[in-house]
Amino acid sequence: MSSSARIVATLCAAVWMTGMLAGCNAKEGSEKKSPSQVAVKVNKEEISVHQVNGLLSRSGNIPQDQIDKARSVAVERLVDQELLLQQALSNKLDRNPNVMQMIEFSRREILARAYGEQVMGGAVQPTEAQVNEFFDKNPELFTKRRIYDLREISLQVAPERFEEVRAQVQSSTNPQQLTAWFNEQKIPFAVNAGIKPAEQIPLEVLKNLAKLNAGQAAFARTPVGAVLIFIVNVRDEPVDRNTAKPVIQNFLLNQTRAESLKSEIKRLRDTASIDYVGEFAPPPPAAASPATAPAPATEEGTVVSPKAESEDSIHSIIEKGGVKLK
Numbered sequence: 001m002s003s004s005a006r007i008v009a010t011l012c013a014a015v016w017m018t019g020m021l022a023g024c025n026a027k028e029g030s031e032k033k034s035p036s037q038v039a040v041k042v043n044k045e046e047i048s049v050h051q052v053n054g055l056l057s058r059s060g061n062i063p064q065d066q067i068d069k070a071r072s073v074a075v076e077r078l079v080d081q082e083l084l085l086q087q088a089l090s091n092k093l094d095r096n097p098n099v100m101q102m103i104e105f106s107r108r109e110i111l112a113r114a115y116g117e118q119v120m121g122g123a124v125q126p127t128e129a130q131v132n133e134f135f136d137k138n139p140e141l142f143t144k145r146r147i148y149d150l151r152e153i154s155l156q157v158a159p160e161r162f163e164e165v166r167a168q169v170q171s172s173t174n175p176q177q178l179t180a181w182f183n184e185q186k187i188p189f190a191v192n193a194g195i196k197p198a199e200q201i202p203l204e205v206l207k208n209l210a211k212l213n214a215g216q217a218a219f220a221r222t223p224v225g226a227v228l229i230f231i232v233n234v235r236d237e238p239v240d241r242n243t244a245k246p247v248i249q250n251f252l253l254n255q256t257r258a259e260s261l262k263s264e265i266k267r268l269r270d271t272a273s274i275d276y277v278g279e280f281a282p283p284p285p286a287a288a289s290p291a292t293a294p295a296p297a298t299e300e301g302t303v304v305s306p307k308a309e310s311e312d313s314i315h316s317i318i319e320k321g322g323v324k325l326k
Contacts, residue, residue: 040075042082051078119264120257131248135241138203140210142239145198148209149233151175156188157225165226169219175230197237205229 038046055074056062062070093099135142157165168181182189198206208218214234220227276282
């Protein structure tokens with residue numbers, strides 16, 4: 001796709017994502033604009049320079065030599081939007097219950113996101129010591145960074161059959177033989193293949209894969225069954241401290257921002273009165289099932305169980321060590 005086409009696509013998305021709410025609000029209580037503030041008049045309505053610049057600002061970084069083209073595209077998209085908006089108001093669609101519900105939903109979402117951004121905006125930049133500590137504690141991402149060619153088989157396995165499947169994997173880790181056995185046993189599975197750099201693999205999984213070499217595999221228990229990860233090939237591509245520094249700074253800052261928002265939501269929940277009615281009450285916390293509980297230690301290693309709040313939990317619980325492919 002050409003750069004001009006990308007600009008058009010981005011601007012179109014920005015217009016349609018924000019248009020209805022912004023357009024409707026612009027009709028209410030707007031002040032008369034001076035000629036210098038007006039970019040274009042559509043019938044009796046005006047589109048301001050501020051609206052054009054606002055749309056451009058949501059379109060990402062635009063190359064300097066594409067600014068004029070992008071501005072022209074933005075103006076035309078806003079003209080199209082204004083024409084559609086005028087017809088919608090003429091047809092009284094702003095009074096349609098479904099439309100009113102959509103507008104209110106968008107308003108709630110925008111205001112909630114704005115407050116969240118305000119809370120996260122107070123996050124402090126990580127210190128040099130914090131950056132260095134993260135670098136040193138995660139060699140799999142930096143000094144020992146690798147690119148993995150993986151084949152992943154995701155299985156839907158009943159808890160009572162997990163040990164049976166694990167035994168089969170340990171006795172015959174040839175992918176073709178295993179998939180044939182899964183078919184015979186009527187065990188649903190899906191196969192995914194791809195090349196992934198270390199940073200695209202959940203850290204809990206990566207720390208275990210880093211111990212393995214090409215031709216080895218890791219077996220895992222997941223909340224929905226199990227996963228078998230074959231390392232088809234691997235190559236080293238380390239990253240030095242200076243190259244990693246801005247990446248780590250950004251990661252730690254985003255982590256701090258997310259934690260600050262999570263803490264604020266918890267504070268608001270703790271101090272609010274929240275009364276669930278009837279069937280909308282949340283279910284009681286479920287007890288850990290055999291499918292998600294840590295498995296006992298075996299001679300091949302132990303199962304690593306992530307914290308309950310980990311976003312990577314569905315990918316993890318990788319068994320330490322590996323089994324050689326036959």
